[in-house]
Amino acid sequence: MGFSTDAIHAGNEPDPTTGAVSVPIYQTSTYVQPELGRHKGFEYARTQNPTRKALEENLAVLEKGAAARCFASGMAAISAVATFAKAGDHVLVSDNTYGGTFRLYTKILASQGIDFTFIDTRDLALVERSLRKNTRYVHLETPTNPMMSLCDIRRISDLAKSAGALVLVDNTFASPYFQRPIELGADLVVHSTTKFLNGHSDSVGGAVIAKTRELDEWIGFVQNSAGAILSPFDSWLVLRGVKTLAVRMERHESNGRAIAAFLDRHPKVKKVFYPGLPQHPQHDLAKKQMSGFGALISFELGSYENAKKLLDAVRICSLGESLGGVETLICHPATMTHASVPEEDRERLGITPGLVRVSVGIEDEEDLRDDLDRALATF
Ligand SMILES: Cc1ncc(COP(=O)(O)O)c(C=O)c1O
Numbered sequence: 001m002g003f004s005t006d007a008i009h010a011g012n013e014p015d016p017t018t019g020a021v022s023v024p025i026y027q028t029s030t031y032v033q034p035e036l037g038r039h040k041g042f043e044y045a046r047t048q049n050p051t052r053k054a055l056e057e058n059l060a061v062l063e064k065g066a067a068a069r070c071f072a073s074g075m076a077a078i079s080a081v082a083t084f085a086k087a088g089d090h091v092l093v094s095d096n097t098y099g100g101t102f103r104l105y106t107k108i109l110a111s112q113g114i115d116f117t118f119i120d121t122r123d124l125a126l127v128e129r130s131l132r133k134n135t136r137y138v139h140l141e142t143p144t145n146p147m148m149s150l151c152d153i154r155r156i157s158d159l160a161k162s163a164g165a166l167v168l169v170d171n172t173f174a175s176p177y178f179q180r181p182i183e184l185g186a187d188l189v190v191h192s193t194t195k196f197l198n199g200h201s202d203s204v205g206g207a208v209i210a211k212t213r214e215l216d217e218w219i220g221f222v223q224n225s226a227g228a229i230l231s232p233f234d235s236w237l238v239l240r241g242v243k244t245l246a247v248r249m250e251r252h253e254s255n256g257r258a259i260a261a262f263l264d265r266h267p268k269v270k271k272v273f274y275p276g277l278p279q280h281p282q283h284d285l286a287k288k289q290m291s292g293f294g295a296l297i298s299f300e301l302g303s304y305e306n307a308k309k310l311l312d313a314v315r316i317c318s319l320g321e322s323l324g325g326v327e328t329l330i331c332h333p334a335t336m337t338h339a340s341v342p343e344e345d346r347e348r349l350g351i352t353p354g355l356v357r358v359s360v361g362i363e364d365e366e367d368l369r370d371d372l373d374r375a376l377a378t379f
Helices: 003-009 050-062 074-082 099-112 124-130 153-163 213-226 232-243 245-265 283-289 304-313 343-349 365-376
Strands: 067-071 090-094 115-119 135-141 166-170 188-192 206-210 271-273 296-300 329-331 355-359
Touching: 003 050, 003 232, 003 245, 050 067, 050 206, 050 232, 067 074, 067 213, 074 099, 074 166, 074 188, 074 206, 074 213, 090 099, 099 115, 115 124, 124 153, 135 153, 153 166, 206 213, 232 245, 245 271, 245 296, 245 365, 304 355, 304 365
Parallel strands: 090 115, 090 135, 135 166, 166 188
Antiparallel strands: 067 206, 188 206, 271 296, 296 355, 329 355
């Protein structure tokens, strides 16, 4: 099936009891068993829930994996994958991940004896040199948050495979509509479903999609044992959101391209980071491994004062953390999403006081342009 057909139908079987076209919200904690030793595949709702199962089947199909598991947040999903590494193991990580990933790895898991190395995964020779015998997995984020740099999923998967390491890709920014890491050789994909998959800024959740049943078995074991499951209502919200993923992503992207071009032309904007611009250093890689450039744009305004003036002046763009909603969200990475990254690391990565990130929504493009134009005129 095509992507849009799968997004609407995969996992979304009509309800067997009533024929309801929308998968019901199975708001139950347990299931009555007809006799001792026999049940209908559902025993206890932390372990199995039909609404969550429908979403998991849907996301496995969209990401071309063997199976998927949904979690209470994107961070819970990343935490589940991190259990592949045990004390004494090594994990290689893109140096410009979401700040929460950096915090989880450096402030919690490093103290449990896992060794994390953060490197520039754009540099393939550096990736190859940094892989060790005990590297359990390579954590890639592409495009990265917020610098919009890319890494080559196929080439890194080949390198990791030769070194016996798994490859995990955080595909939150691109969504499976624009990028499918498992098809490019990755073993595991994570999502913050909070973002484009749900798409309406009204649910927090996460997902892990595994390439093989064997990998999924462990993730399922962790999901049940640690218990950070996605609730039935949130599962339903994401199922509903995904049905329109294809049309939303098309509109997000056309608006994204237009806003990136507008910012690129504007004299007050010093630099624009967007893989769809021809001058982006990895524009060719973006064209190769993604089928669209997405709707996340970062841009440099030169100082904290300029960024503050713009962020205080916008009216249609909403100042807030998060991304991927139908509404345009704008933020200041250095003090918001990436505040947990040490200042010297932020500076090295380019997360300066003047950097602004915008998640372009699906409003009318002219209104977004006018809003930014007016806000840029305030300094
Ligand atoms: C790329 C990326 N991965 C993971 C997360 C974490 O997801 P959540 O906030 O759902 O825990 C975020 C959150 O912003 C993100 O941007």
